[in-house]
């Protein structure tokens with residue numbers, strides 16, 4: 137693998153918005169993309185499809201306590217990670233009334249705790265190198281200002297991811313940009329066929345945040361490259 141200037145880890149890169157983010161970052165030509173998928177075979181296939189500069193890595197986020205170790209091993213094998221895109225997520229279509237406790241626990245594990253575990257594993261290296269970008273894929277459904285409209289387990293996990301974004305931005309300081317983004321309603325397995333946006337359109341603001349200049353914002357929530365209230 138020829139080393140490019142920066143390395144990005146994109147979770148859930150095998151389909152949907154994650155794949156479009158991986159594709160867009162690679163298209164810049166200066167970023168190696170570790171395209172993470174839950175299944176090793178999906179990771180290999182994704183990297184082969186994305187082409188030069190992509191490396192497939194298996195990363196299951198359902199057990200966050202294993203994620204920190206896996207991420208550290210990945211950085212040791214492929215070199216330091218400069219850009220972390222926490223994209224992978226699950227959406228349990230509950231109404232709240234029949235929400236099982238385990239659904240809330242599982243949603244928080246994948247959507248909130250695993251992203252934190254990845255920050256824990258990779259942010260120290262970013263701090264050492266005095267450069268880093270962390271992008272958390274959130275949702276209007278986890279936004280208090282938009283009424284927390286999603287199914288409860290999903291909404292709570294995304295609201296917590298928003299809170300984590302603020303807390304991490306504060307503790308990592310101005311050189312490591314930590315931002316959250318709502319990609320809009322996007323045609324993916326999660327968004328459904330009726331959504332108005334393509335995955336490439338949904339990936340635009342995450343890619344922009346992943347490569348934002350040193351005087352760019354941190355600790356904010358964006359949609360369409362504009363800050364929006366939490």
Ligand SMILES: NC(=O)c1ccc[n+]([C@@H]2O[C@H](COP(=O)([O-])OP(=O)(O)OC[C@H]3O[C@@H](n4cnc5c(N)ncnc54)[C@H](OP(=O)(O)O)[C@@H]3O)[C@@H](O)[C@H]2O)c1
Nearest residue numbers: 148152153174197198224225273275321322324325326327
């Ligand atoms: N689509 C929308 O309209 C929309 C709107 C607002 C926010 N978002 C957010 O945007 C992000 C991407 O959504 P999407 O629409 O692209 O979703 P998607 O098509 O359902 O893809 C979800 C991705 O997450 C991965 N994933 C799920 N559970 C995992 C686990 N335990 N370990 C590792 N990977 C796991 C999936 O892997 P597998 O293929 O193995 O299942 C898949 O790659 C999510 O954070 C979502 O909440 C989406």
